[in-house]
Amino acid sequence: MFLNYLKLAIKVLGRRKFFTFISLFGISFTLMILMIVTAFLDTQIGKNAPLSNSDELVFSDMIIMKLMVPDTTNIVDSTLMDGVMRYDTTYDVGERQSSYSSSSFGFWMLDQHLRDIGPQENFSLYSSGHSFDLFLNNNKLTLFGIYTDAPYWEIFDFQFIEGKPYSAQSVENQEQVVVMTDKAAEKYFGRSRDIVGESIELGKKEYKIIGLIKPSLTAESFVHSDLYFPYTNIDPRYLEDGKMQGGFNSVFQVENPKQREALIDAIAFFGDNFNMPNPERYNDLTLIGKTFFTSYAYQLVTFYDDPKKSAWIALVILSGLLFLFLLLPTLNLININVSRIMERSSEIGVRKAFGASQGQILTQFIFENIILTFLGGVIGLILAVALQRVINASQLLGDLEMQFNYRVFLYAVLICLVFGIISGFIPARRMSKLHVVNALKQA
Amino acid sequence: MIHVNNVSKVYRTSTVETLALNSINLEVPKGEFLSIMGPSGCGKSTLLNIIGLLDEPSDGVVKIDDQAIADYNSKRMSSFRNERLGFIFQSFHLINDLSVIDNVELPLLYRKVSAKERRRLAEEALLQVGLKNRMRHFPSQLSGGQKQRVAIARAIVGRPDILLADEPTGNLDSVMGNEIMDILLRLNQEEGTTIVMVTHDESMARKTHRLVRLFDGSQVQ
Numbered sequence: 001m002f003l004n005y006l007k008l009a010i011k012v013l014g015r016r017k018f019f020t021f022i023s024l025f026g027i028s029f030t031l032m033i034l035m036i037v038t039a040f041l042d043t044q045i046g047k048n049a050p051l052s053n054s055d056e057l058v059f060s061d062m063i064i065m066k067l068m069v070p071d072t073t074n075i076v077d078s079t080l081m082d083g084v085m086r087y088d089t090t091y092d093v094g095e096r097q098s099s100y101s102s103s104s105f106g107f108w109m110l111d112q113h114l115r116d117i118g119p120q121e122n123f124s125l126y127s128s129g130h131s132f133d134l135f136l137n138n139n140k141l142t143l144f145g146i147y148t149d150a151p152y153w154e155i156f157d158f159q160f161i162e163g164k165p166y167s168a169q170s171v172e173n174q175e176q177v178v179v180m181t182d183k184a185a186e187k188y189f190g191r192s193r194d195i196v197g198e199s200i201e202l203g204k205k206e207y208k209i210i211g212l213i214k215p216s217l218t219a220e221s222f223v224h225s226d227l228y229f230p231y232t233n234i235d236p237r238y239l240e241d242g243k244m245q246g247g248f249n250s251v252f253q254v255e256n257p258k259q260r261e262a263l264i265d266a267i268a269f270f271g272d273n274f275n276m277p278n279p280e281r282y283n284d285l286t287l288i289g290k291t292f293f294t295s296y297a298y299q300l301v302t303f304y305d306d307p308k309k310s311a312w313i314a315l316v317i318l319s320g321l322l323f324l325f326l327l328l329p330t331l332n333l334i335n336i337n338v339s340r341i342m343e344r345s346s347e348i349g350v351r352k353a354f355g356a357s358q359g360q361i362l363t364q365f366i367f368e369n370i371i372l373t374f375l376g377g378v379i380g381l382i383l384a385v386a387l388q389r390v391i392n393a394s395q396l397l398g399d400l401e402m403q404f405n406y407r408v409f410l411y412a413v414l415i416c417l418v419f420g421i422i423s424g425f426i427p428a429r430r431m432s433k434l435h436v437v438n439a440l441k442q443a
Numbered sequence: 444m445i446h447v448n449n450v451s452k453v454y455r456t457s458t459v460e461t462l463a464l465n466s467i468n469l470e471v472p473k474g475e476f477l478s479i480m481g482p483s484g485c486g487k488s489t490l491l492n493i494i495g496l497l498d499e500p501s502d503g504v505v506k507i508d509d510q511a512i513a514d515y516n517s518k519r520m521s522s523f524r525n526e527r528l529g530f531i532f533q534s535f536h537l538i539n540d541l542s543v544i545d546n547v548e549l550p551l552l553y554r555k556v557s558a559k560e561r562r563r564l565a566e567e568a569l570l571q572v573g574l575k576n577r578m579r580h581f582p583s584q585l586s587g588g589q590k591q592r593v594a595i596a597r598a599i600v601g602r603p604d605i606l607l608a609d610e611p612t613g614n615l616d617s618v619m620g621n622e623i624m625d626i627l628l629r630l631n632q633e634e635g636t637t638i639v640m641v642t643h644d645e646s647m648a649r650k651t652h653r654l655v656r657l658f659d660g661s662q663v664q
Contacts (some may be wrong), residue, residue, distance in 0.1 A: 004545060011540035183564045350536045353497055354550040354597070355525020357518050436497040440536060 002367065009368040013375075016340065020372075023336050027376025028383060031194040031415060034322075035384035036391075038411045039402045043217045045296050046407060050156035050216050050230070054292040055257045057155065059116065059222065060267050060293075061249035064102040065282035071096035101282065104128055105230070106243030110250045113274070116286075118266035119259045120252040126249050127234060129221055132202045135186065143184055145202070145227035147234040155253045156223055158248050163196035163211035171230040178202075179211035182408075184226035205233070219400040220296070222249060242277070252289070264289035277403040333423035341365060341431045342442075348431055349439030361432035362425075368418065369424025377416035381409075444637055445471035445494060445605070450503035452489050452660075463489045465660040466503070473604070476631040476638045479650040487607055487641040490657065494529055494639060495607045496520055499521040507605070525553050529598030533610035535590045537582040543593050544569065544578040556569065568596040572626055580635035588619030595626055608640040612647055624650060636655070 013020045047054050073092040078085055105114070110125045127147040134141045153165035158179075166177050178200065182192035189195060195212045207229065216223040229246075231239075237246045252263055271287030290298060294307045297314035339349075348361060356364075388402045447469035449587045454461045471477050479487045492498035493505055496512055504511050507527065515523060529550075537546050549567040556564070569575045572592040582590055591611060598606055608627065612620030624647050630636045640651065648654050658661045 003558070004541075004548070004552055007545065008540055015540060156503070321464065345535050347538050350530075350532075350538065352521070353524065353530045354497070354601075355521050355553040357521040357553075359518075360553060437492050440532065 001262045005364050005367050007372065009371045012340070012344075012368065013372065019336060019340060021195060023333060023372060024376045024379060026329045026332055027373055027419070028379035029379050029420065030326070031323070031373075031412070032383040032387065034415050035404075035408065036109030036321050036387055036402070037322075037381060038415070039384070039388055039404055039408045040397075040400075042405065042408050042411070043400060043402045044219070044376055045293060046405075047216050048403075048405070049214075051157040051158050051218065051220075051292065053155075053253065056255070056260075057292050058120075058252045058254065058255050058260050058267070058289045059292070059295045059371075060252070060289045061104055061248070061288060062102055062224070062288055062332050063105050063109065063245055063271075064100070064286040064288070065244070065276075066099040066100050066284040066286070067282050068284045069096045069098045070094075073257040074391070089427070095393060099282070101245070103245040104248065105248045106246045107239045107248045108241050110287045110435060112241075114267070115272065117270050118252060118263035119254060120263055122151050122155055122253040123250065124149055124155050124253075125248050125250045126152055126222060127231060127238070128249065129225060130234075132187070132227070136200070141187055143188070143202075143226040145178075145229055146222075146225045147229045147231040149231055151249075152228075155251055158216070158223075159210045161214060162193070165211055165228075166230050171232055174232040176205055176233060177210045177230065178207040178208045179213055179228040181213055181215040181226055183215050185209075185212060187226075202227070207233075215401075217401055217403060219398060222251065243271045244277075260289075260291055301375050326422075330419065330423045334426050336431065337365075337369060337424060337427040341427050345431070345434060345439040345442040348434055349436050349442075352434075352436045352439065362428045365428030366421055366424040369428070370420035373416045373420030373423070377412060381412055384412075444473040444475075444508060445469070445639070446504075446509075447494065448504045448506070448507040450490070450493060450500040450505060452486070452493065453501040454500070462660050464493070464500070467657075467662050469655065469662070471637060471639060473637055474631070474635045475653060476628070476651040477653050477655060478599055478642050478651040479649050479655050479657060480638045480642060480645070481663075483643075485657040486660040487657055490659065491609050491641050492640060496524055496529060497530075498583075520571070521553070526552055527603050527605055529601065529603040529606045531591070531594050531598050531606065531608040531611045533613040535582070535587075535594045535614075537590055537593055539582050541581075542578065543574065543580050543582070543585070546582065547578075547596045547600050549597055551664040554601065564573070564600050569593075571599065571630075572596045586619070587615050588622055591607070591615060591619070591623050592626065595623070595630075596657050599630060599634075604637060605633075606636050606638045608638065610641055610643060612642065612644060620644070620647065 042048070071094050073094065075090040075092060077088040077090070079088070107125065115123050126149070129144045129146055129160070132143050132145060134143060150166060150168040150171050161182055164173065165179055169321050170177055180195065185195045186192040188200065189198065195209050199206050200209060200210050218224060254260055254263055267287050268291035271285045274285045276285060288307055290307045294311040297311040298307050301310045301313045351361060385404055388404060391397060392401050447467055450464055450467045451462070452464040454463055467490060474595065479490060481487050493500050499513065504513065506512070512520065512523065544562070544565050547568055548561045551561040551564060566575060566578065569578055572595050574589060574592050574596065577585065577589065584594065585593065611627070612623050615623065627638055627640070628650060631638050642648050
């Protein structure tokens with residue numbers, strides 16, 4: 001039966017070339033944009049190396065300190081009783097924020113306090129990005145580096161091209177070693193292979209390169225860098241005891257994604273119950289744990305104390321934009337489809353007369369529309385891959401390199417299917433309800 | 444086999460009410476070839492559509508094999524039409540984008556029949572109407588008479604026991620009309636197919652077993 005539908009669908013598409021062109025143009029353009037957006041999102045927040053286990057991670061990268069002071073509010077109510085004005089005063093004893101400070105964590109805070117608070121199976125701390133200016137043949141080259149501990153390499157599964165990461169022992173021994181991306185190697189050495197064993201001078205220190213990795217696809221700062229050093233090489237001021245704020249972030253890995261909530265709660269609980277060392281300066285601590293998606297959404301829409309709200313609002317905004325973006329081409333396609341199907345009322349009449357049920361007519365026309373959409377999808381995919389190459393080559397999105405993988409392809413298929421069903425359903429339903437006699441008369 | 448009891452059909456618009464059929468009573472026994480005649484607009488096609496379950500009567504009952512079809516839900520009615528009824532229309536109503544053989548196979552698409560079996564049955568039906576050699580052609584490549592023969596093949600491919608023909612020779616010249624009529628007569632005689640045919644043509648009607656005349660929605664003979 002579907003072969004028969006397919007034959008017919010192809011014939012119909014060939015018969016009305018202009019209609020087909022308009023439909024395909026709209027579909028392929030829409031799907032191209034959707035595929036590019038999907039590829040972008042997959043590159044940014046998909047489960048790609050080094051974030052293959054992103055659903056097991058909780059990030060805590062912000063420490064908020066406040067000074068809360070008592071605050072009393074007087075509320076005076078007035079009422080006119082028996083011609084006399086009476087007053088009732090209420091005192092509301094509360095708190096008000098007197099000062100506020102938010103930044104990344106101090107090393108001490110993470111290393112001494114946060115490391116063991118929850119159900120995590122692994123924990124890593126890493127610095128924020130540091131930049132290094134190098135001069136090569138009178139050209140300035142800026143590379144970015146982050147300082148990490150050894151578990152960092154267990155949590156983030158970077159792809160090593162050569163060499164290996166540094167061990168806990170290397171970190172402890174303050175070894176001057178570095179892991180470098182092949183892209184940075186290309187910039188510095190002019191080649192991206194046989195780099196391990198070479199040295200590089202950075203900030204008046206000479207580092208031995210022990211690993212060469214592929215850069216992370218995502219531009220997220222906790223993985224995206226050129227160089228990775230053992231944290232013991234950082235300026236010692238960052239590692240001073242007693243520092244709650246400054247320069248470090250943390251990531252927790254849990255065994256099961258379901259444990260993330262418990263860990264986020266544990267982080268918040270720890271913050272709420274922490275004894276502040278200088279309560280006259282800051283007496284309130286807020287710590288926030290974020291899942292990978294929340295952490296991403298938090299950058300788009302920031303609600304300081306409520307990252308979940310950020311995630312929710314980001315999701316609503318993204319879905320809303322997607323809906324609006326799809327609405328116009330869908331309405332257009334519905335319109336075109338209605339007139340296309342109207343021409344075929346004789347066929348609908350005959351099919352119904354010979355026993356096709358309403359459901360079978362509906363299926364046929366939706367199927368035909370899905371064929372059209374998939375055709376548009378294939379064109380859209382080719383255009384999207386071409387556009388993605390242009391975007392990557394022009395570095396329009398900075399260091400972010402979009403890529404198409406099987407997931408993006410599956411999403412593309414899904415998008416085509418949904419688009420095909422939605423835009424085909426309304427006209428097909430309308431026509432499937434057509435009365436046989438009227439359908440035959442209209443022909 | 445077919446019992447039309449007191450069937451009336453009224454078309455209503457906001458301003459006008461038209462009585463298309465007025466208390467029609469008709470019995471068509473199994474194997475009969477009945478023709479319905481009458482001037483344009485007298486309700487012939489409406490009656491045929493009601494017998495063929497393509498339209499519902501405003502009043503009265505149509506029974507086929509003593510079963511009141513109006514009680515069927517739309518899905519059951521579709522499958523009843525598919526298995527028991529075959530339709531032939533004046534303007535053929537072939538699907539131009541499908542080849543002759545694909546057009547003939549159409550009713551079998553809505554049955555559980557394998558593609559191979561569909562093809563076999565469709566070829567057999569085309570053989571019966573003498574058009575097997577044209578099975579790969581498209582309707583636009585055929586003459587009017589050939590188109591109607593394809594339409595007959597489509598109507599009989601599912602081996603229905605009732606054929607409903609709405610002016611099958613109306614768009615054809617007399618030679619082609621006679622060819623079509625011969626096929627219908629042969630189907631009636633050899634296969635025992637019950638046929639109800641609406642026609643304008645007295646000479647065609649005379650070839651059938653019985654003639655019913657309608658005038659202004661009422662049966663006059």
